[in-house]
Amino acid sequence: MSKIFVDACFGKETPYTPVWMMRQAGRYLPEYQEVRSEAGSFLNLCHDPQKACEVTLQPVRRLDVDAAILFSDILVIPNEMGMQLDFVEGEGPVFEKPIRNQEALEALRTGEDAAKRLHYVYETIELIKKELSDDKALIGFTGAPWTLVTYMIEGQGSKTYTICKKLIYTEPEFMHEILSKVTEVVKLYLEKQIQAGVDVVQIFDSWAAALEKSKYMEFSWFYIKEIASYLKSKYPHIPIIVFPKGIPAYLDEIDGEFDVFGVDWSTPMALAKHYLGDRYVLQGNMEPCRLYSKEATYECVTSIANTMRKGRHIFNLGHGILPDVPVENAQYFVNLCKEVSQR
């Protein structure tokens, strides 16, 4: 059975423009909260294929979105490379021993050694594929090497990324060494996700906007392109989505062997269409806070539909759905997207 979401990723005409939401398996859903609390900790939930499968499927059942996205976290990668990871309540993820020198870098697991330890992710994918209906796509994902490395070096989320940036401006070779090691793991990780059954992969570069243009191209985009080329050469039938958040001023230098460009809410859709619309399918870009209001949702969905004129587009938010959004409004958004784009 053909999947409308996969078709849309390749720019094929579909009966309507498909829709999903970043973080759709998340805290705004009471059924998610229930499983999350049974799991005890966030990391437990990521490690438990049965439970991760369940929360992955919840938004598909509830909202009838066109794609499920694997429930996991980008930081399981550095975790399985050997870095102790804790999710501290109210503070977010913390690596107690960040990577700041050659010795710490050498001590990490690399390549296949790290990728195979992520077996619980591959098992989750297999479970989901058994349950997910044939017309829905399953999206696998990873963090982009740059985004992963910000956590590995800073040790936690950061406002200024000064430790990373000091390395970029004073020890660029060392920074490239870290990024290369992470890139090798990410390639194998996505490859194993594909082998386990995902239909599409998405690369999240959540902290793209932390770097000025020339350094972004050199220290992040370069590695995303390398990952995309590697996968495309082996798995041309698997669409690749990239989502570098917050870089509207860098779009004129974006190229590479991927299929879909995720447009965040700070990048006007018309601007993304101008620079990328001929070469890539665009995904996004509603400001997630518009989900607080049906009127604001309507205004944006119809505006995006009008800008894209039903062509080469996938509906989504411009960032993850927030925990305090009413489920009813999320449902309204999904229904509206399908309705306005009916052919």
Added chain:
Amino acid sequence: MSKIFVDACFGKETPYTPVWMMRQAGRYLPEYQEVRSEAGSFLNLCHDPQKACEVTLQPVRRLDVDAAILFSDILVIPNEMGMQLDFVEGEGPVFEKPIRNQEALEALRTGEDAAKRLHYVYETIELIKKELSDDKALIGFTGAPWTLVTYMIEGQGSKTYTICKKLIYTEPEFMHEILSKVTEVVKLYLEKQIQAGVDVVQIFDSWAAALEKSKYMEFSWFYIKEIASYLKSKYPHIPIIVFPKGIPAYLDEIDGEFDVFGVDWSTPMALAKHYLGDRYVLQGNMEPCRLYSKEATYECVTSIANTMRKGRHIFNLGHGILPDVPVENAQYFVNLCKEVSQR
């Protein structure tokens, strides 16, 4: 005596391109640390005209920058509007009782009542003007209403600004009411700074990038333009600098009666020049982390000089200088800017 900095703000030809740094009166300077520690608290330092004058002048003495910027904090405004303000170590500014409803808004001091309570700022300006040499300019400043209001509503710094955004999408009239009240105070505050002796004013919109384009224009830029028009009509000889941080995708809609547009580091200089260079003098835009390395500083300063070709430009960083930058590197930056732009 003519001030090279004021001339440059008006686009007049100057012997070299002037230079200053955002947060130049700050923690990277040991002499600042000393006064700061004598003051006891950050807010004490803002409230003490002698000490605030001293730290304002320190970077002029040490680095020979072309402009001093008044030492203060943008949050003294809501503080004098009646909001209890605390600077919590490691957490930043906190308003214990944020403004979330009509009653809280009504309780605030407004207009002249609030503006006159900021007398310690005007006294600081008078002291600085007595000591600052005639060839240097003194920059007064304010936060933009939107940026101030994010703190007043969220109660502290925010990653997501969801409380503010929920208001924007569900109670836009209430949000406009808050912004209008703050705008009235800001107008009078800058006017009193001018009457006390500042040569230039800068409006910092530090959290401009929190809003999508249409909402930014409506809820922030509109009020910045109103303030600029008000000042321009009364004080046409005082240059106005605006610094809305992180909105490269919104530049095509920027207009208003100001003189200088501050370019943050995420906005390539060539892009700002393309949209704004004919109408406004541009200020900026070196990534502050480049100051960790003289080579990276040299590369950027010469690149900016080349892009601007000595025309209609003021050197600066694209955001504030960081506390751990060596003073020697800051000195190198200032000297280099003057050197490469000699006529």
